[in-house]
Amino acid sequence: MTSLLAPEELEARLRRIGAERYHNNHPFHKLLHSGRLTKGQVQAWALNRYCYQAAIPRKDASIMARLDDPDTRRIWRQRVVDHDGERPGEGGIARWLALTSGLDLERDYVTSTRGALPATRFAVEAYIHFVSERPILEAIASSLTELFSPTIIAERVAGMLANYSFVDDQTLAYFEARLSQAPRDADHALDYVKRHARTAAQQQAVLDALIFKCDVLWAQLDALHHAYVEPRHPPPGAFIPEDMAR
Amino acid sequence: MTSLLAPEELEARLRRIGAERYHNNHPFHKLLHSGRLTKGQVQAWALNRYCYQAAIPRKDASIMARLDDPDTRRIWRQRVVDHDGERPGEGGIARWLALTSGLDLERDYVTSTRGALPATRFAVEAYIHFVSERPILEAIASSLTELFSPTIIAERVAGMLANYSFVDDQTLAYFEARLSQAPRDADHALDYVKRHARTAAQQQAVLDALIFKCDVLWAQLDALHHAYVEPRHPPPGAFIPEDMAR
Numbered sequence: 449m450t451s452l453l454a455p456e457e458l459e460a461r462l463r464r465i466g467a468e469r470y471h472n473n474h475p476f477h478k479l480l481h482s483g484r485l486t487k488g489q490v491q492a493w494a495l496n497r498y499c500y501q502a503a504i505p506r507k508d509a510s511i512m513a514r515l516d517d518p519d520t521r522r523i524w525r526q527r528v529v530d531h532d533g534e535r536p537g538e539g540g541i542a543r544w545l546a547l548t549s550g551l552d553l554e555r556d557y558v559t560s561t562r563g564a565l566p567a568t569r570f571a572v573e574a575y576i577h578f579v580s581e582r583p584i585l586e587a588i589a590s591s592l593t594e595l596f597s598p599t600i601i602a603e604r605v606a607g608m609l610a611n612y613s614f615v616d617d618q619t620l621a622y623f624e625a626r627l628s629q630a631p632r633d634a635d636h637a638l639d640y641v642k643r644h645a646r647t648a649a650q651q652q653a654v655l656d657a658l659i660f661k662c663d664v665l666w667a668q669l670d671a672l673h674h675a676y677v678e679p680r681h682p683p684p685g686a687f688i689p690e691d692m693a694r
Numbered sequence: 695m696t697s698l699l700a701p702e703e704l705e706a707r708l709r710r711i712g713a714e715r716y717h718n719n720h721p722f723h724k725l726l727h728s729g730r731l732t733k734g735q736v737q738a739w740a741l742n743r744y745c746y747q748a749a750i751p752r753k754d755a756s757i758m759a760r761l762d763d764p765d766t767r768r769i770w771r772q773r774v775v776d777h778d779g780e781r782p783g784e785g786g787i788a789r790w791l792a793l794t795s796g797l798d799l800e801r802d803y804v805t806s807t808r809g810a811l812p813a814t815r816f817a818v819e820a821y822i823h824f825v826s827e828r829p830i831l832e833a834i835a836s837s838l839t840e841l842f843s844p845t846i847i848a849e850r851v852a853g854m855l856a857n858y859s860f861v862d863d864q865t866l867a868y869f870e871a872r873l874s875q876a877p878r879d880a881d882h883a884l885d886y887v888k889r890h891a892r893t894a895a896q897q898q899a900v901l902d903a904l905i906f907k908c909d910v911l912w913a914q915l916d917a918l919h920h921a922y923v924e925p926r927h928p929p930p931g932a933f934i935p936e937d938m939a940r
Contacts, residue, residue, distance in 0.1 A: 468930060469930045469931075475925075475927065565913075566817075566906075566909035566910070566912070566913045567813055567816070567817070567913045567916060567917065569820070570813070570816040570817045570819075570820040570910075570913060571812075571813070571816045573816075573819075573820055573823065574815070574816040574819055574820070577819065577823060659931070660812075662930070663812035663929065663930075663931075664812070664816075666812065666929050666930065667811075667812045667813045667816060667917070667929065670813060670917065670920050670921070670927070670929060671813065671913075671916065671917070671920075673920065673925070673927070674916050674917075674919065674920040675916070678924060678925045679721075679919070679924045679925075681721065681916070681919070683909065683912050683913065683916060684714060684715045684908070684909075684912065685715075685905070685909075
């Protein structure tokens with residue numbers, strides 16, 4: 449890229465990256481939503497995705513730690529509240545654990561992350577490090593995958609409720625909350641990057657940050673697909689679903 | 695683990711981890727060595743593995759930066775010399791680039807790491823971060839996969855020379871050098887951890903560090919297998935070999 453884009457053109461390019469690279473395009477998601485996974489495969493997904501969920505407030509705290517402006521920090525703080533809750537048992541992480549418990553996974557096993565794929569941990573830690581090491585503009589831009597999450601969540605909830613006897617709207621409560629939280633967060637972050645990316649180089653860095661984040665999400669599904677769908681080859685030490693045991 | 699192990703028992707447990715978790719057990723390596731990969735798949739392996747090779751001297755410099763003892767630093771420094779060479783065109787990274795060039799990959803494309811799998815980058819960066827963030831004992835222990843590398847290298851060189859018309863001993867020069875370097879390095883690191891892991895907790899941390907490092911290597915082959923062998927589904931933006939183009 450050589451010249452400065454109008455903010456609307458920057459937004460259009462960000463949305464194009466999502467259309468091409470967001471993980472709703474991944475075969476694993478199509479399998480998940482259409483009911484073609486076993487309970488064990490859904491367990492593996494929920495167990496691994498817990499690592500990501502659990503890291504999100506650390507990621508947001510790391511952004512807050514580098515924001516100079518109280519107003520922006522206050523807005524960003526809501527993300528931490530959403531995930532950690534006001535008291536034990538509340539918030540997004542607790543709702544994710546309701547999902548894993550609804551799938552009959554032991555809570556302590558899930559929170560230990562012992563059975564998670566190393567590739568999941570590496571991708572999640574790459575995100576944490578990216579956010580803490582890159583300029584704050586890029587850290588904020590990397591959150592913009594939330595622009596694309598309402599669609600995938602709507603598909604996911606409808607598809608999973610229709611297709612799996614082992615989930616109900618109680619276990620999927622996490623996603624219900626995200627349907628209102630994600631657009632609010634994404635609108636704020638999008639407005640921030642449109643206002644703060646003032647050079648062509650900064651705009652390119654914003655686009656690259658979103659590509660990076662799409663890679664983080666995509667790599668997690670690649671690893672799940674490899675371990676639990678095809679060729680079903682979990683790495684040493686990883687979770688083995690009961691319906692996959694030999 | 696509850697009680698302190700004798701140094702020989704610690705070594706035996708480290709070797710058992712290697713026997714179970716080192717990446718010579720991965721299906722991708724069996725395919726690579728037995729000549730069952732296409733040239734494009736071998737290119738993908740070499741291209742991705744470049745990311746790992748290129749990061750090794752950063753990893754070793756990070757260890758040196760935290761060693762207080764000039765003697766240990768001097769010994770460790772040899773690893774950086776081995777990889778970076780004494781002058782341009784020498785050393786392990788240059789030899790790896792001779793391999794990728796021998797496989798007809800453009801040098802600039804390889805060194806840009808543009809086509810590498812995100813999962814490769816995440817695994818390599820996890821290693822770099824582990825080494826810079828964990829206690830120096832664990833950082834050094836994570837290098838102990840080299841205890842197991844002479845076997846895999848011997849298998850690899852013999853297998854690849856016998857089975858692929860597109861490699862010769864010139865392109866595989868990297869491995870020749872490693873056959874003498876790796877045992878020297880591994881002996882030193884093994885001696886170090888046997889002497890410095892003085893509590894049961896430190897010994898467990900040493901074992902865990904080696905498991906972590908085996909995960910780093912294994913995850914790279916999982917990602918290659920997923921993208922280029924089965925189901926052959928490279929993530930957006932990744933290298934597409936000519937023999938795989940649709």
